[in-house]
Amino acid sequence: MISIALIDDHPLLTNAVGSWLCATGRFVIAGTAETLAGARSLMASLDPLPQIIILDVSLGGKDGLSFIPELKEFCVKRKVPLPGILVCTMHEDPFLIQRAMDLGAAAYVPKSAVTGEIVDAIDAILAGNTYIKAKYKIREHQPWPALTRRENEIAALVKQSLSARQIAKRLNISTRTVETHLAHIYVKTGTSSREELFNL
Numbered sequence: 001m002i003s004i005a006l007i008d009d010h011p012l013l014t015n016a017v018g019s020w021l022c023a024t025g026r027f028v029i030a031g032t033a034e035t036l037a038g039a040r041s042l043m044a045s046l047d048p049l050p051q052i053i054i055l056d057v058s059l060g061g062k063d064g065l066s067f068i069p070e071l072k073e074f075c076v077k078r079k080v081p082l083p084g085i086l087v088c089t090m091h092e093d094p095f096l097i098q099r100a101m102d103l104g105a106a107a108y109v110p111k112s113a114v115t116g117e118i119v120d121a122i123d124a125i126l127a128g129n130t131y132i133k134a135k136y137k138i139r140e141h142q143p144w145p146a147l148t149r150r151e152n153e154i155a156a157l158v159k160q161s162l163s164a165r166q167i168a169k170r171l172n173i174s175t176r177t178v179e180t181h182l183a184h185i186y187v188k189t190g191t192s193s194r195e196e197l198f199n200l
Contacts, residue, residue, distance in 0.1 A: 002126070003030040003050040007039045007067070008088070009060045017054070017088075020115050024168070027122075035056050035060040039067050043074055049083050052122055056106070057089040057096060058160065063153050064089075065096075068103040084125035088118065093159050095200060097132065099152055107131035148187060154181045155189075158197055 004027050008014045014032050021027040030050040033039040036059050040042070053071070056064045075082045075123035076135060079157065084188075086107040087100045097108045106131060107121035116117040147155060150171075157167045182194070191197045 001028045003028050004052045005030050006054050008034045009034045036062045051135040053083045054086045054088050057091050065100055065103055086121050095159055104130055150156040151181055151185050155185050158194055
């Protein structure tokens with residue numbers, strides 16, 4: 001059977017998706033985690049790693065997508081293949097989809113989708129393909145200079161409707177630093193306000 005790890009900070013949803021996947025008779029849940037720290041511990045405890053990881057964008061107030069590059073480094077150190085990463089989240093924003101795919105996700109499915117779509121995405125990953133519904137298709141090339149990792153984190157949190165103060169608290173930086181990064185983001189994206197960035 002295909003092994004799957006579920007990394008999401010909503011245990012009720014995790015249990016529901018896990019139970020549904022197991023009921024198909026095709027999948028086994030290798031483990032679950034609700035935080036970034038939990039995700040790191042889970043990966044360290046699993047041998048072999050699961051074939052598929054279903055990951056949320058937000059984990060206990062932290063940037064869930066930041067786990068993807070961490071996982072890549074972990075796999076390089078262990079000299080094992082990177083599991084297929086399926087991002088499943090409530091956010092249906094093109095910016096977040098672009099960021100997830102740029103970081104190395106193979107599929108992006110909104111939580112508003114029917115459960116069967118998760119299986120479609122998993123099958124696409126196992127076949128060596130990527131999966132994004134046509135209405136969420138992203139542009140291959142963004143018309144602005146690449147954002148730094150920190151700028152990407154901040155832009156993603158703006159997209160989640162967090163204030164500068166909330167972003168500063170989550171990233172453990174000052175509000176002034178957040179505002180400085182936002183100024184750079186505005187220049188790079190051709191926007192001039194949080195509202196314009198949010199609607200990008």
